[in-house]
Amino acid sequence: MASWLIVGTVPTETFSLYLGAFHLENWEIHFDGDKRGGVVEVQRGTPTLLAAACLTLESLGCKPPMALLCGDTGQGKGSREIYAKLVQCLPEQTFSGLTFHYLYPDVDWHNRIWLALERLAPRPQLVCDAGYMYVAKMSGYAQGYDLFTPDLGELTFLADAQAPHPFYTRGFVHAEDHDVAALARKAYQDSNAAEWLLVKGETDHLVHQGKIVANIQEPNLPVLEAIGGTGDLLTGVVTGLLASGRPMEQACKEAARLCRQAGQLANPTPASQITEMLARLPELVRSLG
């Protein structure tokens, strides 16, 4: 079975472009084919997603994912190196799926990658979160993706046809006051949502083609919203479950439940760090069987 590729940035300028395997050791990401010997600490962002996907797949006895990464602290230079590498390598390598994460939104590069993806047969599964989800919506190609993992505020952004970025979304802050079903329907009707949405919030909503098909509410821990990396954790776990071969609906439901259970076992406060939840993941994934 082909590997799953995770595409994102790491928060340092000095990390140069890397495509290859990785493993997790003492909450650091180690790059197996990298002779430079660099490591990246797992705190939040794409390193957390990498750790969650890796732990999930290892706990299921499956092959870990691959990573395409570059350092980027906001200038966008590292993201553009990633985009260029991806356009070059997509025709040469086979991936079962790709997860796009913290990347500088650049609609021109998005569209070049989209063209490269469209030429692949079969086309890999496509998951988007964070900056790449923003640019996927802005590009007008959102419905070509398999899964977006927005939080409730980002769902409001997807449902606002005019907003180019969540920063400009009308009604963003009070997203919890909105009707999630109506927002999901509008986002899909306007072609601004992927086929599936896993909407993260006090209740996680699984949406298929604009309709809510499942709600995951338990265990309910409001403090998780404050902890940086909980969204990365969820996207990482769902990536791992999809890469293991699970169908989309099952993968999303299990991922949402697992992340809530990991939170409960970690007994978190708003000051907890994401590694406390990641540490609980292997035992929970193994219990899935």
Added chain:
Amino acid sequence: MGFLAKIFARFGKANAALEKERTDQSFLTFQHTGEVIRAEQLLADHGFAVRVLAPPAWLRTGCDMVVVVPAVHEPAIRALLESQKLAPEGVYPVADGLLAPVSLFRYVDFGDWFMVQAANMKITVERRSGRIVNVSGGGCPDVPYLAAKYVGMTLDDAEEPRFSAQTLCAYALQKAFMEARRRWHHG
């Protein structure tokens, strides 16, 4: 004047006022969002009435902001920006409504901690010490970088995010940071 004529006259006046406001303003574009953030601060520090808004759809590339300035001050503004090596890439008249950023804050009380959200960014602070314990949300690459920098610092010790902000998410973090600082000092 008949009823309909009055309505059309009022409508015409409103349109004329709107048109005047539009033609009175220009917007400046920059190569990178980080330059927009620095230009806004520089111009505000020099007393210019400026606003940050979204560019019109035909100018959008992904992570965009423009600085809207009074057209009458454009020569002075350009000179000031150029003196600081912040020359705009383009200057355009404001011809259509530009989207404004989210301006409301969400506040969540967690007892010993509180969280402030601005747009898609959240910052959580220990009430007793003012220590930043978590930064979450966002999607642009400087968010994990800024989060790693800020977690563990107090609101008073930490430098405002705008000094290293490069993206819209970081600009939103600046707003959340300032609101958190205000709340911590004034309750």
